[in-house]
Amino acid sequence: xxxxxxxxxxxxxxxxxxxxxxxxxxxxxxxxxxxxxxxxxxxxxxxxxxxxxxxxxxxxxxxxxxxxxxxxxxxxxxxxx
Amino acid sequence: xxxxxxxxxxxxxxxxxxxxxxxxxxxxxxxxxxxxxxxxxxxxxxxxxxxxxxxxxxxxxxxxxxxxxxxxxxxxxxxxxxxxxxxxxxxxxxxxxxxxxxxxxxxxxxxxxxxxxxxxxxxxxxxxxxxxxxxxxxxxxxxxxxxxxxxxxxxxxxxxxxxxxxxxxxxxxxxxxxxxxxxxxxxxxxxxxxxxxxxxxxxxxxxxxxxxxxxxxxxxxxxxxxxxxxxxxxxxxxxxxxxxxxxxxxxxxxxxxxxxxxxxxxxxxxxxxxxxxxxxxxxxxxxxxxxxxxxxxxxxxxxxxxxxxx
Numbered sequence: 336x337x338x339x340x341x342x343x344x345x346x347x348x349x350x351x352x353x354x355x356x357x358x359x360x361x362x363x364x365x366x367x368x369x370x371x372x373x374x375x376x377x378x379x380x381x382x383x384x385x386x387x388x389x390x391x392x393x394x395x396x397x398x399x400x401x402x403x404x405x406x407x408x409x410x411x412x413x414x415x416x
Numbered sequence: 417x418x419x420x421x422x423x424x425x426x427x428x429x430x431x432x433x434x435x436x437x438x439x440x441x442x443x444x445x446x447x448x449x450x451x452x453x454x455x456x457x458x459x460x461x462x463x464x465x466x467x468x469x470x471x472x473x474x475x476x477x478x479x480x481x482x483x484x485x486x487x488x489x490x491x492x493x494x495x496x497x498x499x500x501x502x503x504x505x506x507x508x509x510x511x512x513x514x515x516x517x518x519x520x521x522x523x524x525x526x527x528x529x530x531x532x533x534x535x536x537x538x539x540x541x542x543x544x545x546x547x548x549x550x551x552x553x554x555x556x557x558x559x560x561x562x563x564x565x566x567x568x569x570x571x572x573x574x575x576x577x578x579x580x581x582x583x584x585x586x587x588x589x590x591x592x593x594x595x596x597x598x599x600x601x602x603x604x605x606x607x608x609x610x611x612x613x614x615x616x617x618x619x620x621x622x623x624x625x626x627x628x629x630x631x632x633x634x635x636x637x638x639x640x641x642x643x644x645x646x647x648x649x650x651x652x653x654x655x656x657x658x659x660x661x662x663x664x665x666x667x668x669x670x671x672x673x674x675x676x677x678x679x680x681x682x683x684x685x686x687x688x689x690x691x692x693x694x695x696x697x698x699x700x701x702x703x704x705x706x707x708x709x710x711x712x713x714x715x716x717x718x719x720x721x722x723x724x725x726x
Contacts, residue, residue, distance in 0.1 A: 373625070377629075392622065
């Protein structure tokens with residue numbers, strides 16, 4: 336299984352309805368896309384619940400952009416495969 | 417049978433408005449109103465002790481429920497911020513300040529945000545086991561004693577308050593306590609703790625959020641099932657008022673409207689074990705079933721159903 340940017344955009348739209356999720360640039364940071372810290376926690380939680388792995392606190396600080404999240408998530412899925 | 421009769425409360429006069437700290441912590445007004453949800457909170461005077469807050473909540477209860485000191489057979493204080501160093505137990509100091517009778521059982525319990533639900537079950541069981549008629553559960557956990565005013569994670573959230581709940585054998589206009597459900601995950605006890613060196617409160621906000629969002633919705637469904645109730649039959653759900661965001665997240669995961677499990681602590685904040693009784697005291701007496709759910713320090717959580725007894 337591989338996670339796509341479209342998957343992340345869909346989950347983001349569930350959290351922040353005012354954001355046009357389809358247009359989120361993959362290189363944007365979460366803050367630049369309009370997500371506050373609690374929205375970002377929620378996005379991570381949705382990733383964890385939808386794809387069956389946890390994102391430990393020690394890794395959270397490394398994930399600043401949607402691209403970081405995509406790379407991180409797909410690496411974790413590969414590890415767990 | 418033992419019933420939940422009345423609730424008294426106490427909020428210190430000193431009101432702190434969070435708007436005055438937005439700049440200090442670089443927090444937007446939108447975030448404060450829609451995510452944290454706490455506009456203001458109360459802070460006790462420096463020399464006001466936990467036992468003083470307990471006494472004021474008790475006196476408010478007494479004014480509402482009309483009983484005498486000698487009627488009280490048991491007094492429990494739920495706190496993790498006791499008078500002094502916790503020895504003697506705060507309930508003993510409250511016993512003296514209120515002039516309660518000698519043959520009154522008195523003890524503290526150490527729990528945080530799940531403490532009210534645990535306390536109800538403890539007091540009910542203790543009264544039944546020892547054939548007591550009237551017991552009072554006091555919650556008073558003034559976090560202003562341990563808060564770090566420079567910690568953005570907690571500075572906007574917590575307020576001081578105390579409540580006192582009377583349990584009696586009299587049934588009229590009371591709440592019958594249904595089946596309880598209690599849980600704990602000690603592996604994550606460090607998520608909410610007091611730092612041994614600084615003596616200041618510390619909370620891992622993401623860990624607490626993940627715990628509450630993952631565990632509490634399922635737990636609520638479990639306690640409903642234990643009581644043979646569907647969520648549609650429950651008129652109101654009182655969640656521990658951790659923050660507006662936390663309450664809204666659980667409510668959305670339960671698939672219910674916001675009015676059924678609202679955040680109502682915007683003028684006094686997260687008051688730890690007092691958060692549920694602060695709402696329960698004003699709840700519509702026409703409701704038939706209420707679900708109360710406390711969760712936090714421990715990590716500990718517990719729920720029960722309250723059924724109106726006419």
